Amino acid sequence: MNDILELLQQTGRPAPNIWPGYWPTFCVDWNLPSVKNLKLExxxxxxxxxxxxxxxxxxxxxxxxxxxxFSDDFLNELPSPDTAASV
Incomplete structure (x- = not known):
């Protein structure tokens, strides 16, 4: 989780919502109109x-x-840095 938060901060991407998952995990999503249907566990x-x-x-x-x-595929799934400006 720390690596994801660091990546988001370093690349200027919007801050996510984070909550505990069912397993010993963290769930992550964004409440932004431009970030639809994406969730990370x-x-x-x-x-x-x-x-x-x-x-x-x-x-x-x-x-x-x-x-x-992180892989390029993973980076491409994340909200782009320009969505942070519309928060």
Missing amino acids: VFAGRVEVYRYNENLFDVWDEAHELGGP
Whole structure:
């Protein structure tokens, strides 16, 4: 979770909502009109990325080691820095 918060801050992205998950996890989302249907669930060694649609959702895992980089696919899912200006 610390790596995600650091990434958001360093890249100027908007601050998220964070709450405890069902497992020993953190759930993350954004209450912004430009950030629709995105939720993250942060585990110790991975992040589950959820994109909801009308009926179902897509989910994929982003493997992550503490202090390591995030993939380009993961970075592309996050809200862009310019959405922070509209908060």
